[in-house]
Amino acid sequence: MTRPTEQEPPTGPDLKPGWFTDSDAPAVRTFADRVTAGRETPRERAIALFDAVRDEIWYDPFVVGTDPEAYRASRVAGGPNNWCVPKAVLLTAAARAAGIPARLGFADVRNHLNTARLRERMGGADLFVWHGYTALWLDDRWVKATPAFNAELCARFGVDPITFDGTRDALMHEYDGAGSRYMSYEHDRGTFHDLPLDDMLATFREHYGEEMFESAVTGRDAFTR
Template sequence: MVDEVYLRPTWTIDSDHPEVVTYAETITQGLTTPREKAVALYYAVRDLVMYDMMVEHFSREVFKASQCLHAKRTFCIPKAVLLAACARAVGIPSRLGFADVTNHLATPKMLEMLGGDYFAFHGYTDLYIDGKWVKATPAFNERLCRFFKIKPLEFDGRSDSVFHEFSADGNKHMEYLHDHGTFADMPYELMIETFRKHYPHWFQAGGSLAKWA
């Protein structure tokens, strides 16, 4: 049996928030199996919320599932949190996973923000389906993928769906370099520590994380 901690709401994974519950139940209405529900939720979260790294700050509020549902535009971690919350809301155990990756097709604006193509603490969701954990990455919405000629990540609820290894034209796109593991809740302090290591300029005066400097 999977640990009950992966079904409980948390402050960040607020799977008991009325709007999160309503959204998850609406998306899965008429579906009967956990796999069908997980797949439907994956595509809903992937394409409802536009991927955008250019957030103004990284306060804890940004990472709440209910906040992501409202924002409709954010980056990989809050989207992974929203998928985890929606899954728990309909009885599917979930947890969060994080890894450092390189993104060879990052935009110039992203490269300037990061100081290179090293994307630290890229977030995904781990869903417990049919007796096993399956990874799902709802970060990049279909419209964005089409625009940048990246194959949208598909998810069937049976196999891991974790990264865009190649662009649509076959060029190398993304590589996973370091796995931070999986967590029952958002490891905010570990994220800040990782960002401090790789993006010290964010903690300087005027940076997105200056208040934590």
């Protein structure tokens, strides 16, 4: 698994499919074509893809599993709900399908839209390891964007949805709606051509135990229960 630096320009793999970022799969191409129809510039296509992945797929942190197939972009594109890593995988693959060089990125973050139920699932931890985002090559530089939290969920928590304009990083909320400290990035794990699933799952087991992968009620209200 290659790990390119953030400073270097795109290379061949940044436009090619990976096993997880299967940008050549019909489901991914159909998704990308539908969302970017009528968008002429790479920036316009990137914004449209970000908005679609953010809002068409409901954020659900209770579907974390170990089946590699569940992390493939072609599978994610057909589902109604998922969590940050599969959503970032889809955005990365769809961007490549739309001709935009893209990389899959990860960081460890603290205290973002957490609840008592989710904290219990994580063994009391408030550090979210391997939070997923996408790095997109636009206007001769890399721009980071995380499509995790859909707009309706953000409204429930009293925060504005993360917006992406193609010129600035669109990362997690630093403050909540009242101006209090809400979320911080603790460690950037870098960018990758494809998902390093084994490494990610090993870290999950180290931090949270097997309980992280237990089945749970999911759906539009799962996160707030």
